[in-house]
Structures are given as C-alpha cells and as structure tokens.
Amino acid sequence: MRGRPRVKICGIRSLVDAELAIKAGAQAIAFNFVPTSKRYIHPEKAREIIQVLPPYISVAGVFADEPRYSVEEIVSFCRLEVLQFHGHEDPEYCRRWSYRIIKAFRLRAEGATTVSVGALASWEELLREAGRYAEVCAFLLDTDVPGLGGAGRTFDWSLVQGDLPKPVIVGGGLTPDNVGAAIMALRPYAVDVASGVETNGQKDGAKMRAFVQAVDVAGELDDEDELDDASEW
Numbered sequence: 001m002r003g004r005p006r007v008k009i010c011g012i013r014s015l016v017d018a019e020l021a022i023k024a025g026a027q028a029i030a031f032n033f034v035p036t037s038k039r040y041i042h043p044e045k046a047r048e049i050i051q052v053l054p055p056y057i058s059v060a061g062v063f064a065d066e067p068r069y070s071v072e073e074i075v076s077f078c079r080l081e082v083l084q085f086h087g088h089e090d091p092e093y094c095r096r097w098s099y100r101i102i103k104a105f106r107l108r109a110e111g112a113t114t115v116s117v118g119a120l121a122s123w124e125e126l127l128r129e130a131g132r133y134a135e136v137c138a139f140l141l142d143t144d145v146p147g148l149g150g151a152g153r154t155f156d157w158s159l160v161q162g163d164l165p166k167p168v169i170v171g172g173g174l175t176p177d178n179v180g181a182a183i184m185a186l187r188p189y190a191v192d193v194a195s196g197v198e199t200n201g202q203k204d205g206a207k208m209r210a211f212v213q214a215v216d217v218a219g220e221l222d223d224e225d226e227l228d229d230a231s232e233w
C-alpha cells in the first residue's frame with residue numbers, strides 16, 4: 001500500500017485524548033481493554049467517550065487473550081467497530097465475529113536475537129501465520145515486547161520482505177521522527193502509535209500533530225511513486 005497511510009492512535013483514556021487525536025487528523029482511535037496495560041480503560045469510561053465522538057472516526061478496541069463472551073460484552077456495551085486481537089488468539093478464535101478483526105503479530109524486536117512464545121522471527125514464519133487467518137480484515141505488525149505491546153520499541157523492519165494477503169498496519173515504537181522511514185520501508189495501509197505520541201505517560205497533542213504531519217509528508221512521497229491501482233488497498 002500505497003498512498004497516504006491511515007493513522008490510528010491507540011490508548012485513548014479521556015475525552016481530551018480523543019479530541020486531540022481527532023483534531024490532529026487521526027482516522028482511527030483505539031481503547032485498550034487489556035487489564036495489565038498501563039493504557040487500560042474501563043468499559044464504562046470508554047463508552048462515555050465513544051457516545052460523544054463525531055462521525056467518520058473509526059473506533060477500535062484492543063484485547064489480548066480475553067474470553068470471547070467478555071469481548072462480546074465490552075464490544076456491544078461500548079459500540080466498538082473494529083477489534084484488535086493482540087495476544088495469542090488462534091485462527092479459530094478470530095472466526096465468526098460480526099465485527100472487523102485486526103490480528104496483531106509480534107515480530108522480533110530490533111537488536112534482539114530471540115523471541116518470546118508466539119512471536120515471529122522470520123518472513124517465512126510471518127507469511128505462514130498470516131495465511132492461517134482468513135477471516136480477519138488486516139494484520140497489525142508490532143514488536144515482541146514484555147506485556148504484549150505498547151512499549152515504544154520498534155521491530156526489525158527487514159523481517160518484512162513482501163506483501164501479506166491482507167492490508168498491513170505497522171506499529172511498535174513509531175514516533176514523529178521515524179514514522180516516515182517506516183512508511184517508506186514497509187508501505188503500510190495504516191500506522192499505529194501509542195507511546196510515541198505521549199509525554200510522561202499522557203497523550204501529547206503536539207506529538208500527535210507532528211506524527212500525522214510526518215505521515216502526510218511520507219504519504220505524499222509515496223503517492224508520487226505510485227500509479228492508481230484500484231486492486232490494492
């Protein structure tokens with residue numbers, strides 16, 4: 001992909017965070033329902049925020065290894081539109097949802113020599129895993145870090161050596177300074193950021209604006225390289 005990637009800002013915990021992200025130009029925001037995450041938000045609070053959002057902003061929920069009934073309950077209570085499964089969910093778990101599903105794969109961190117259980121260390125492993133998840137709408141490529149995600153660390157981008165069968169969202173340690181390079185290297189459908197737009201653990205409006213501007217610049221450069229191709233997302 002091709003052209004200007006979409007931006008998702010993850011770990012929204014207040015209405016102010018949501019407003020800043022939307023004003024900065026994000027197309028999607030996400031609420032984190034992983035209980036161990038420092039960005040966890042209670043469903044009641046997420047629902048309050050979602051109820052007053054303007055239209056045309058995609059709203060996602062991040063889950064990791066959560067029982068299905070519990071996800072169903074939170075999704076319908078909060079009226080989420082897209083679900084991001086960030087744990088060890090297998091292809092069977094990712095089937096037969098009435099919502100769009102993004103499956104996250106955790107890739108070897110830049111500079112690391114080993115990976116944790118379920119994380120991927122080569123293009124061949126990634127390609128094989130991606131082929132198993134027929135019913136998801138996109139893959140999120142994130143970094144293998146303790147706590148499953150959100151640590152602000154990049155993965156080894158050279159592991160990605162071609163196209164995957166679904167649109168690719170790139171996350172993991174992106175910042176206003178490196179997101180342009182990530183886009184030029186990986187040409188994703190979308191980029192995803194949590195830590196890189198925060199200061200002292202709080203969402204930072206200036207960093208969010210700088211992030212979206214960096215995506216705009218890289219997206220324009222990418223556009224110049226591309227002929228319109230309606231067959232690609």
Ligand SMILES: O=C(O)c1ccccc1N[C@@H]1O[C@H](COP(=O)(O)O)[C@@H](O)[C@H]1O
Binds near residue numbers: 149152171
């Ligand atoms: O943000 C978290 O705390 C988190 C916890 C558990 C699973 C996923 C989490 N966040 C996701 O991690 C990536 C990258 O975050 P970062 O930019 O490196 O901080 C992002 O996709 C979040 O959705």
